[in-house]
Amino acid sequence: MNNYYAHSLPANSKLTQKSVNRCFNGEQHYYSHQSTTTKTPMTFSVYLPDEALAGRRCPAIMYLSGLTCNADNVTHKAHFQQRCSELGIIFIAPDSSPRSDTDIDVPNDERYFVGQGASYYIDATCAPWAENFNMQSYIADELYDLLRAELAISSIGIMGHSMGGHGALLLGFKFPSKFVSVSALSPVCAASESAWGQAAYTEYFGDDKALWQQSDAAHTIETVGRQYLNILVDQGAADQFLADGQLQTPKLQQACKKAQQPLTLRYQAGHDHSYYFIQTVINDHIEHHWRMAQLS
Amino acid sequence: MNNYYAHSLPANSKLTQKSVNRCFNGEQHYYSHQSTTTKTPMTFSVYLPDEALAGRRCPAIMYLSGLTCNADNVTHKAHFQQRCSELGIIFIAPDSSPRSDTDIDVPNDERYFVGQGASYYIDATCAPWAENFNMQSYIADELYDLLRAELAISSIGIMGHSMGGHGALLLGFKFPSKFVSVSALSPVCAASESAWGQAAYTEYFGDDKALWQQSDAAHTIETVGRQYLNILVDQGAADQFLADGQLQTPKLQQACKKAQQPLTLRYQAGHDHSYYFIQTVINDHIEHHWRMAQLS
Numbered sequence: 001m002n003n004y005y006a007h008s009l010p011a012n013s014k015l016t017q018k019s020v021n022r023c024f025n026g027e028q029h030y031y032s033h034q035s036t037t038t039k040t041p042m043t044f045s046v047y048l049p050d051e052a053l054a055g056r057r058c059p060a061i062m063y064l065s066g067l068t069c070n071a072d073n074v075t076h077k078a079h080f081q082q083r084c085s086e087l088g089i090i091f092i093a094p095d096s097s098p099r100s101d102t103d104i105d106v107p108n109d110e111r112y113f114v115g116q117g118a119s120y121y122i123d124a125t126c127a128p129w130a131e132n133f134n135m136q137s138y139i140a141d142e143l144y145d146l147l148r149a150e151l152a153i154s155s156i157g158i159m160g161h162s163m164g165g166h167g168a169l170l171l172g173f174k175f176p177s178k179f180v181s182v183s184a185l186s187p188v189c190a191a192s193e194s195a196w197g198q199a200a201y202t203e204y205f206g207d208d209k210a211l212w213q214q215s216d217a218a219h220t221i222e223t224v225g226r227q228y229l230n231i232l233v234d235q236g237a238a239d240q241f242l243a244d245g246q247l248q249t250p251k252l253q254q255a256c257k258k259a260q261q262p263l264t265l266r267y268q269a270g271h272d273h274s275y276y277f278i279q280t281v282i283n284d285h286i287e288h289h290w291r292m293a294q295l296s
Numbered sequence: 297m298n299n300y301y302a303h304s305l306p307a308n309s310k311l312t313q314k315s316v317n318r319c320f321n322g323e324q325h326y327y328s329h330q331s332t333t334t335k336t337p338m339t340f341s342v343y344l345p346d347e348a349l350a351g352r353r354c355p356a357i358m359y360l361s362g363l364t365c366n367a368d369n370v371t372h373k374a375h376f377q378q379r380c381s382e383l384g385i386i387f388i389a390p391d392s393s394p395r396s397d398t399d400i401d402v403p404n405d406e407r408y409f410v411g412q413g414a415s416y417y418i419d420a421t422c423a424p425w426a427e428n429f430n431m432q433s434y435i436a437d438e439l440y441d442l443l444r445a446e447l448a449i450s451s452i453g454i455m456g457h458s459m460g461g462h463g464a465l466l467l468g469f470k471f472p473s474k475f476v477s478v479s480a481l482s483p484v485c486a487a488s489e490s491a492w493g494q495a496a497y498t499e500y501f502g503d504d505k506a507l508w509q510q511s512d513a514a515h516t517i518e519t520v521g522r523q524y525l526n527i528l529v530d531q532g533a534a535d536q537f538l539a540d541g542q543l544q545t546p547k548l549q550q551a552c553k554k555a556q557q558p559l560t561l562r563y564q565a566g567h568d569h570s571y572y573f574i575q576t577v578i579n580d581h582i583e584h585h586w587r588m589a590q591l592s
Binding site for chain 1: 317318319320324372375377378532534566572
């Protein structure tokens, strides 16, 4: 491993460093740790610009990934590292759910939109999911506190893609005191009204529709009202999942209007749901979070 | 598939389009075709900026990948699309060798540096390799001619990484009338003097050391002399393969000096051999090829 800068974790660190690669003027790190919230090992990636490696506090972005993805997809394919290096931003990519490994057997489902890789970043209430599928508490409490304790972070914004865009909107509006900025790429805007989300919430919450609504991004924004100066959302206009009704983007517009929450919603002509779309717009999102961090 | 622009192949096209994704102001395409040179199906990716999609001729870069890689690695991880979109450059990423599929059985070796994924971009002379492992002729003749016939290309530069860096230097100096510019990332500079290359050339050429030398990049540059205004090479200073003697970078410096071939060789502090390194420097290489294309 090439520790170009002398970044060191606290002596009592809860993190195990898995890899280090220099990338632009900074380093791409991977860590794992034993989560008390999911009761599993959890792996995440962190890009640290040289300023952070030298110990200076930097703004951070928590990026929540979409269905099936782990930390690798966005870290390999989204190309956030260049702009984060240029602006001095820490970029954190957690896994999208707890997962089985050699030591632990986590519940799963054969549908790609339920179970491992499909946590929806909520705390499940029904068996067998409630034991491990507590990603809301994992992201907003355990990982949040761990990162603030162990890395040189000045503030945290939250963003995500697809199911992770739902997660970013949901957690951003449930915990506005924790996050200084929110943005989303192709988000599932109303999980309780999409076929993907309905299948997952039936498993995680059973028939309690009040719980479904509390974990619906558009409903949450409507309920809690304006929290941010502005939120930025990009959506591919040629995204098949938009056409299929999984994303329900107009519901987000309606909710922000009712909540008087300023929203910049951009439809990108010709773009689909892929990482080719993500890399096309991610610099604008990094800059959005950077500007909001300057104001915070 | 989202054909945002009306890019159309010739009516008698030899190419089968596999996928199209919009990315920045252009499209990432994948194609396959039946190669008469390798006697296998071959798959490659092409990034086409909007100018090319609209039919205007653009400069192209042929990118040769390193050991084990196919077209996906660089297309997903190197992030060339943004700068190619901005400058109006076509980026072509072939596979690194012929491969077995359901219809054809291609020779292979259990060592990752010999056989499939390890063609060295040469024409093998020994059985069983000589039947399919003719990547020099595939790249410099068959694919070269096919691309010029079917895409809106004004000129072609050649670059590559590791074993593909060797390929770019080798083919660039063997066929200087075909390529207008050459650059390399962490190239294998003297394949006949690296353990990887010696293992491969023993298989592909047997004991004929004259053939080894004719397929050694440094030796070829020394033999043919200056061909380009300048060539650009980036090398990670913390690259384990450099320390292990696989890359032989000083041999390239010596060869260029003897050939009076101007060389910009940059060692990048802290950087390793990975795609994190590639994405860090690739924009400089795209700009190098763009400048050379303007002069050509």
